[in-house]
Amino acid sequence: MHIPVLTIDGPSGAGKGTVSRIVAKKLGWNYLDSGSIYRSLAIALQKTSVDLANVSEIVKVAQVMALEFECGDELIVKLNGEDITSRLGLESTGHIASRIAALPDVRRVLLQKQQDFRQAPGLVADGRDMGTVVFPDAENKVFLTASAAKRAERRYKQLIEKEIDANLIQITREIEERDRRDMERKAAPLAMAVDALYIDSSEMTIDAVVEDVLNLIR
Ligand code: DC
DSSP states (O other), rough: OOOOOOEEEETTTTTTHHHHHHHHHTTOOEEEEEEHHHHHHHHHHHHHHHOOOOOHHHHHHHHOOOEEEEEESSSEETTTTEHHHHHHHHHHHHHHHHHHHOOHHHHHHHHHHHHOOOTOOOOOEEEIIIIIISSSOOOOEEEOOOOOOHHHHHHHHHHHTTTTTHHHHHHHHHHHHHHHHHHHSSSSOOOOOOOOOEEETTOOHHHHHHHEEEHHOO
16 A cells, blocks of 8 residues: 655754644644654663764664654653653754764664654654655655754744753854754765755744645645
8 A cells, every 4th residue: 555755854943843743633644753763872872871983883772772652742752661752852862863873874774663654544754864765755745944043043942941051152053063964974964855845944934834835735
């Protein structure tokens, strides 16, 4: 049976997660937050104190980690039975995730785990290489971006709302550094699929982006 896929790729902070979740809910489709798989591996590595220069050990951890996703109103992720949701969003987790995501062997191991999410009646997949590498045959592809300044501002507001200490200049610097690493790596760099719809959300509301994405599917 053919299962439709909508891919939403773009840099961190462009609103992919929020938009993907709303669209998946409206369509009644499954949702893959592929960044959370890289983030979960980052946490698994922190727990086992594997040296980030030791690629074969990292690959071994990736092969044996057991992940469970519970997609309710909020995504709950369990690693080897333990709820790691509260650690997923940490900057330190994202930083390690971005480093290990540059390793081709790691990406190869995680490929099948991501493709397994393609289940009826359909899938919304959010990440960096969903439309280019993981689901190249997806019939609907979106590349969602926003200026680095806007993305930093959104991230800053999120942290302040959660009463977490934040520094806008530092966040902007970290976002630019992560963009550079995600775009310049050789293995599946962040890039727009040739057949993707380009959306710049810098001056758009979430509702407007969701509408554009749903129009694409219709
Ligand atoms: O979307 P995110 O910030 O949760 O992703 C964390 C890191 O994982 C990001 O810096 C790059 C990597 N990643 C990736 O390489 N490919 C994906 N499809 C998703 C995330």
